[in-house]
Amino acid sequence: MNGDEQIMRGRVYGADHDDPDPGPRPGREYAELVGGPLDGLLLDVTGWSAARRGEGAALATEIGRYGPGGRAVYGPTAADPRKWAWRGDIR
Template sequence: MDRRVYGADPDGSEPGPRPGHDYVELVGGPLDGLLLDVTGWDPQEVVDGALLMSDHGQFGPGGRSEYEPDAGGGDGGRFMWRGNVP
């Protein structure tokens, strides 16, 4: 099974990772297992993590899920779920 990228249309022609792009894996929470494209992100943005829209979180449609770099400071290519926000 191919990995799916956050924000990509699952029925689209390119739901998976693309060559030349940088990704982190989302671990835990409602977006577990998806890849987040961080191509072009400033290093500080990677350290800060991301608030991502998620219809499947605690707050339903319009809610967001907070993901932060793994304890390794983002070097490991994983963002860990920290919780949901409205």
């Protein structure tokens, strides 16, 4: 694991890079992103309906295949819906 990957582990997707505590907050629900450019980050899904969670999400990222402006697509796994697997990158 390189330095950038180490820094991102345990961070919440979208947390400010200068946040001294970018980790999960009590009382919130998270999906763990597995694989792809956002591997190891946590996505806050608090308040999302079961149907919305089942759809997954296309998350903005600068480190995916398409660089700035690209998105990484993640969705729940059948084995554990709290883990969202990478499905690919889109523009």
